[in-house]
Structure formats: C-alpha cells, structure tokens
Amino acid sequence: MPDIAYDVLTVEAVPDYIRSRPALAARIEQITDVREVGDGNLNLVFVVSGKDGTSAPAGLVLKQSLPYVRADPSWPMAPERNHAEARALRVHGSLAADLVPALYDADPDRFVLAVEDLSDHRVWRAALVDGERHDEAAAALGRYVARTAFGTSAFGLASEPQKRLLAATVNPALCQITELLLFTAPYTPGAPGHDPVARGTDLAAAITAYVTDPDVVTAIGAAKWAFMTRAEALIHGDLHTGSVMVRPATAKAEESTRAFDSEFAFYGPVGFDLGVLWANLLLAAARSAALGDTDNLRWRLAQPAAAWNAFTETFRALWPGRVAPATFTEGVLEGFLDQVRRDALAAAAAEAARRVVGPYPVADLETLPRPERAQAGRAVLAACRYLLLDPGAARAPVETLFDRVGDRL
Ligand code: ADP
Ligand code: MG
Ligand code: MG
Ligand code: MG
Structure with missing residues (x-):
C-alpha cells in the first residue's frame, strides 16, 4: 500500500x-x-x-x-x-x-x-434492486437539482460572487475520471476496462456495434465537450441512484430523500445531473423488464419525468428572484431549460451505456441471471441509441421520451 x-x-x-x-x-x-x-x-x-x-x-x-x-x-x-x-x-x-x-x-x-448519520435511510439503488418504490424520491431530486443549480448559477448569484465560487470549486481530478469513464474509455478500444468480451459473449457483439458506431461516438464526443465546457452551476456530478438515500414516511419521521457523496461536484452542465439520474432509473427499469415485473417497470419509467417536472417547476418558481431580470427574459429561461433537457438526454445515454460496457457495472443488471442480464444490456444500449440519435427524442416531452425508452426494454 x-x-x-x-x-x-x-x-x-x-x-x-x-x-x-x-x-x-x-x-x-x-x-x-x-x-x-x-x-x-x-x-x-x-x-x-x-x-x-x-x-x-x-x-x-x-x-x-x-x-x-x-x-x-x-x-x-x-x-x-x-x-x-x-x-x-x-x-x-x-x-x-x-x-x-x-x-x-x-x-x-x-x-x-x-x-449526519443517515442509517435510517437506504441507498436508493439497493431499494430499487429489492423492488421497493419510493414515490417522492425522484421529485425531491428534481427540486434538489433546481435549487442548487439556480442558486449557484449566474441567474441566482451576482456576477462576482458567482465567478469566485466557480473558481473555488474547480475539481480537475474528479472531472477527469468522469471524462474517462463516461465519455472516453467505452469508445476507445484497448483502453483499460474496455473489454466487451469480459461482459459476456452474449452481449459483446451488441457492445462492440454500439461503441464503434460513428454516429454514437460523435454524439458522445459532443456530450463530453458539453461536460467539459458548460460551467452553468455547481452540480453534484455523480447523481446516480447509489448517491441517493431514501427513507419512507413513518409514524415517527417524514419521508426523506438525500443526495450524498458529492465529491465529483464542479461547475458543469445542469443537465448532467438529471441525465445521470435518468440513466440509473433506466437501468432499474431494464431490470424490471428483464424480470417481467410490469408494475415496477411502469413505475420506474415514470420517474424521470417526475424528476424533470419537479426540476422545471422549482426552477420556474425561483426565476422571479433572478439577478438582472431585464435581460434574463422568459425566452432565456425557456432556452436554458431546453438546453438542460438536451444535455440530460446525452448524459443519460453516456451513463447508461457505460454501465453496460463496464468496467463499473451496477447491481441492477449484475444481479440478474445470465440470459436476462445480456438481454437487459442489449435493451439498454437500444434505449441509449434512441436517446442519443433519434430526432424525435430531441424534441419529445420527457414523459413521451421514457414511453419510447420502455418500447425498447
Ligand atoms: P464513496 O465516495 O466511497 O462512494 P459514499 O459517500 O458513497 O462513499 O459512502 C459509501 C457508503 O457508506 C454509502 O453507500 C452508504 O452505504 C454509507 N454512507 C455514506 N454516507 C452515509 C451517511 N451519511 N449515513 C449512513 N451511511 C452512509
Ligand atoms: Mg464517491
Ligand atoms: Mg459513493
Ligand atoms: Mg416493451
């Protein structure tokens, strides 16, 4: 050591x-x-x-x-x-x-x-693997992203303090890990961890076809550029379901959702946090589909829109308190929210695909029996291709988007 x-x-x-x-x-x-x-x-x-x-x-x-x-x-x-x-x-x-x-x-x-000790909560990923439903969690995370994004952006903070915070929170080492694991290594044959065959021969061909498709690689490259350059707000940076704790309401305590493990935080695209979350809900949905659990499948496919709707509602509610309201018009708000949605689509595809390609797979897929695991992996890649490349996906409302994702699972 x-x-x-x-x-x-x-x-x-x-x-x-x-x-x-x-x-x-x-x-x-x-x-x-x-x-x-x-x-x-x-x-x-x-x-x-x-x-x-x-x-x-x-x-x-x-x-x-x-x-x-x-x-x-x-x-x-x-x-x-x-x-x-x-x-x-x-x-x-x-x-x-x-x-x-x-x-x-x-x-x-x-x-x-x-x-704070959150031992009375569970890690959301583990709860999802067990088939639990935490109905408030997605909306709570949408509010979390909106409040932290607005409050650290140039919409919510005056120019000088905003730039000082940006300068004080650069996080080069951890950003480089994300750039490598989500946007580079999966599309670089021979990179460490890039070993489609290690993921199972029944999945290897689908992985190779996906990661060598020039259209996929270009769209991922554009998402990487957005991740590296779009310093919109102090984002969480690693908002997968293993970075979320959930606790249902009980007689003694209220429902609670907490985003933790924020060591990847940096000034980045707000859509990245939402996209990573969507990706992990997609992986959870792929698990339900593989298990033939249609109730959980339906519920899981509805959660990305629950997060998105809470995000936009909260962001819109904060908007009247913005700095410089004369120039930050309603048109600027709508343009920003649309950019966030498009960044989220690409980030979701990058995150979901890298969990299938490896080398950091998730329990949602890994704990499935072998044939179902390969089937779920192929379905996730088909969903990623849709999110990344389908012209309809770029325009679809988030509800519709995940209905279409569900068609591919
Ligand atoms: P790492 O950065 O190594 O991933 P995490 O912050 O994700 O570390 O914590 C690892 C694990 O420790 C979590 O998955 C959870 O099980 C437990 N843990 C982390 N923070 C708390 C907390 N505040 N309360 C209870 N358990 C926690
Ligand atoms: Mg961590
Ligand atoms: Mg962690
Ligand atoms: Mg189907």
Whole structure:
C-alpha cells in the first residue's frame, strides 16, 4: 500500500479522533459503536453511534479520502476530493438543507468530513434492486437539482460572487475520471476496462456495434465537450441512484430523500445531473423488464419525468428572484431549460451505456441471471441509441421520451 502523509482512520482510532475535534466531541459524548461501512469504490466511511450529553441517541458519519482508490490502491487519486465534497455540501446545504446530509465538520489536513448519520435511510439503488418504490424520491431530486443549480448559477448569484465560487470549486481530478469513464474509455478500444468480451459473449457483439458506431461516438464526443465546457452551476456530478438515500414516511419521521457523496461536484452542465439520474432509473427499469415485473417497470419509467417536472417547476418558481431580470427574459429561461433537457438526454445515454460496457457495472443488471442480464444490456444500449440519435427524442416531452425508452426494454 502506498505511503500516506497523514493518519488514516481505523475503527479503533475513531473515538480519539472524535474527542480531538470540538465540533464532534460536543455532538457525541459517549461512543457505543463504530462501524466501517464504505461500500463505495473510493473512500473510507465510518458510522459512529452513541449518546449525547443528555443521554439521547447520537450519531455521525466520518468519511476519509485516501491518496488512492479504496477498491484499487494501485490507482492514485488526490485526497483533495474530500475538500470538494465538503465545499459542495456547504453550498448545497445552504440552498437545499433538507435534501443533503448536514455537514458537521471538515478536517482539511486529514481529509475527513463528518456528516449526519443517515442509517435510517437506504441507498436508493439497493431499494430499487429489492423492488421497493419510493414515490417522492425522484421529485425531491428534481427540486434538489433546481435549487442548487439556480442558486449557484449566474441567474441566482451576482456576477462576482458567482465567478469566485466557480473558481473555488474547480475539481480537475474528479472531472477527469468522469471524462474517462463516461465519455472516453467505452469508445476507445484497448483502453483499460474496455473489454466487451469480459461482459459476456452474449452481449459483446451488441457492445462492440454500439461503441464503434460513428454516429454514437460523435454524439458522445459532443456530450463530453458539453461536460467539459458548460460551467452553468455547481452540480453534484455523480447523481446516480447509489448517491441517493431514501427513507419512507413513518409514524415517527417524514419521508426523506438525500443526495450524498458529492465529491465529483464542479461547475458543469445542469443537465448532467438529471441525465445521470435518468440513466440509473433506466437501468432499474431494464431490470424490471428483464424480470417481467410490469408494475415496477411502469413505475420506474415514470420517474424521470417526475424528476424533470419537479426540476422545471422549482426552477420556474425561483426565476422571479433572478439577478438582472431585464435581460434574463422568459425566452432565456425557456432556452436554458431546453438546453438542460438536451444535455440530460446525452448524459443519460453516456451513463447508461457505460454501465453496460463496464468496467463499473451496477447491481441492477449484475444481479440478474445470465440470459436476462445480456438481454437487459442489449435493451439498454437500444434505449441509449434512441436517446442519443433519434430526432424525435430531441424534441419529445420527457414523459413521451421514457414511453419510447420502455418500447425498447
Ligand atoms: P464513496 O465516495 O466511497 O462512494 P459514499 O459517500 O458513497 O462513499 O459512502 C459509501 C457508503 O457508506 C454509502 O453507500 C452508504 O452505504 C454509507 N454512507 C455514506 N454516507 C452515509 C451517511 N451519511 N449515513 C449512513 N451511511 C452512509
Ligand atoms: Mg459513493
Ligand atoms: Mg464517491
Ligand atoms: Mg416493451
């Protein structure tokens, strides 16, 4: 394992660490349990439970970045991604506090942040794989994208503070990962991880046909250019269903949806967040189709429009508060929303296809039996081709778009 210039947390070291951080010591007086739960690819995550000064239950989560990828220590990765996540949580928390985990502490020297314990939530992807329906989640995420996008864009912020925030949140290392994994490697035969045969011989031909189609490659290249240049707002940057926690309403608590793991946040195209979300709902729908679960299939195909409608409603509701209303006319708003929709289409295709091509497949497809998995993979690629290239898709309302996607599953 590479040498690390700062102390790495362990289950044993967490209690002393918490006592050394005043913001955390004040929150949790008596620690009863520490668990390492990181199931992600990148970082260490500890859930800490105990009691506060009044003996009431208390908890928090610590997330530490290492100078390499947790799942692959031979892949170096700057730990400053932890700073990016802390910045995004601070900004997004000020705009959409109920839709992200609360940030309790950020320790820049050891690349640790402390956030609200969401152990009473589930990761949405896992809930989807189990066939659960969380009816409010998609709309909540649409509101999250709208509030954070408007509030960090030049519509919602005056020019100078907007540019200062943009400059303070550049995130080159993580942007480069997205550029590679979504927009480059899948279309580069011989790139690391580009191995259609490894995805199964019953899927390999469909993958090769898709990733070598010149029209697909050009459309993906255009989406990559948009990702690299359209600095519209401080977006989440990795809003797949594994970056969302959901909790249904109970007698004790309200329904809750939270976007977490925002270490990829940067000033990018707002449509990218919506598109990544749509892609993962499409993957979940492909799972239902493969399993013959028509009720869940219908529900899942309706969720992208639920997210989109909540996004546009919320964005329109914020619009009267824009900076410089004289020049930012209704026509500018409509042009922006249309651009977001088109960016979302292309981002959705890029994200869904890369999960089929590999090398970072998702549980939605991987846990299917072999023949169904290949069938679902081929169906997803057909849907991606439609989203990316069909002239009808570029104009269709989002509801219609995902009806047409459903025809291909
Ligand atoms: P990574 O960047 O390594 O993907 P994540 O932030 O996605 O790390 O966290 C990895 C896992 O840790 C999540 O999938 C979830 O199971 C758990 N986790 C993360 N944050 C919290 C939290 N605030 N409360 C409870 N569990 C969490
Ligand atoms: Mg994660
Ligand atoms: Mg992450
Ligand atoms: Mg069908």
